Amino acid sequence: MKIYSSIALSGVAALMATTAFAQGGTITINSFGGAYEEAHRQCVIDPFEAETGATVQIVTAYSADAFAQLRAQAQAPQFDVIHFSGGQEIVGAQEGLLDPIDPASLSNAADLYDFAKSNLEAGEGPAYSIAAIGMIYNTENAPEAPSSWTDILDEAYADHIVLTDISNGYGMLGFLMLNQVQGGSLDDIQPGLDAVSSLLENGAIIVSTSPEIQQEFAQNDAWVAPYASDYAFTLRNAGLPTAFVQGEEGTPASFITANLVAGRDNDELALKFIDMEISPEAQACFADALRYTPTNSKVELSEEVAADVVYGPDAVAGLLRFDPTVIEANRADWVDAWNRTIAQ
Template structure:
């Protein structure tokens, strides 16, 4: 359905037919890659007559490849989900993008196109971090990050290890509501210690989180919007709430790589990625939050994502470069806290 919609909208993009040309991109494997093919890759190939070669490479690996291949990069378009486009742009690995070269750029929220001229590609989806809760067990839908601290949850609160990207963002929000910032995470660690004393548990991966919900022990977990949909799809009574203080967000971006000779085709691919139709498809398939303000979602889908101008204004982005610079030390401090 959505492939057809994207193809039908090709006339709204700067699409030219380029039979015989190809692009090489990275994608993230699994269900994400399936959705990527459905929402962008297959429609793009149909619309342009080109071929898209996919290398499964997660963000950290993709950045490592760019660095190692600086003189002969394999990717035309590189996708990141952890802010690596900021680092890659600073290192001269990404090309600046003229906003005028993307027909759909004007439809993006400002947060999704804040530094195109600096080489940071646009965000075409967002994983918003908020409060995933059990609708049958939770007394009322949580509305604030402060609710995480409520003793009523006790052993029914599930935290995620900060070695997990979503766990890191949830922790930084707990740190912030307790008076901390990126220069001081002690308030967050003190809060986590108190929560653990109250019975809260820590998991490391999404499957562990799902198991906790399946066993009925989990009532509340700071985690990503898309995972509430994953839980519900498996038959569990889970919903997502975007807290009043805002939702830290993992931006999924598409950037133009330096040193490749098919820039125009790569820009067409990026343009389709940020289109209304492609983002509606991602929201339906994976419950990622759209960055295109023209997206229209039915209520059932909208309830699982950060949707609309009001919700978009509540999205927060902790500086990925600061996180990366401190990650090792913070993980050590976290490990000492949860093991004592």
């Protein structure tokens, strides 16, 4: 991508200037593997190494596993920067596993939307991407594009609805939004369970994984699936006529955060890495590669990419975050109630 040629050139200049970072420094991070890790390398890791001369060691670990490692290594952590997508930074900050971040130490912090930097000084790292949950729909076969979360219950879609099990993180967020528009809350998920029962009676199906969603759209005439914006892009790349739309009542958001680990001596280099992740260049790259929503207000996207993500101040105003600590505290009970509901 052209915007990264300038980063590469600045990296060469930095190396020629022999900065303090270009002396064999090393930081250790986690990334999430697969296509995400490929994009992470393209958008942040490779430009960072070119600009600083430092080496980035990558441990492939999803959020829950990375957090378990962080807890187990509390006295001697291996990570300098740790990434989460399930809200683990909230608990990590409370437990003293993450260091507070002075916003002044990040040159790009001022350009972040407020929600992406609200608790830096408490130890919760900035959100550098958002996986937005809305509705993926078949642009050719659906009678019309859904615009509201209540549209999922429209009998016009009947047996063309695909729900995702709440053991899946995106499935959980979609369910909680359906519950909310039906009058429920995090203290009462029964309205959502009742809505699921109604959907199943009308012929909706439930899947557990994203590849199963693709199968339903490709082979079984699925029209609408509450899920994440990035997967609409995945389906379209597979040749399926799909698009993503936000529900007018709000858009649940999975925050992808970059956090400064406590007890390490690489803070300056680690903060530089985090600062690159929240830069408009890196976030535009993530949006282009994976269709994640940017959190930096200065990001400029093409019309094609912007159509697939939650983009701009008006759109991001509709993002909402269900409290990850409440979800985690209730997950087992909710999954049990869900399983009883879908078994009826």
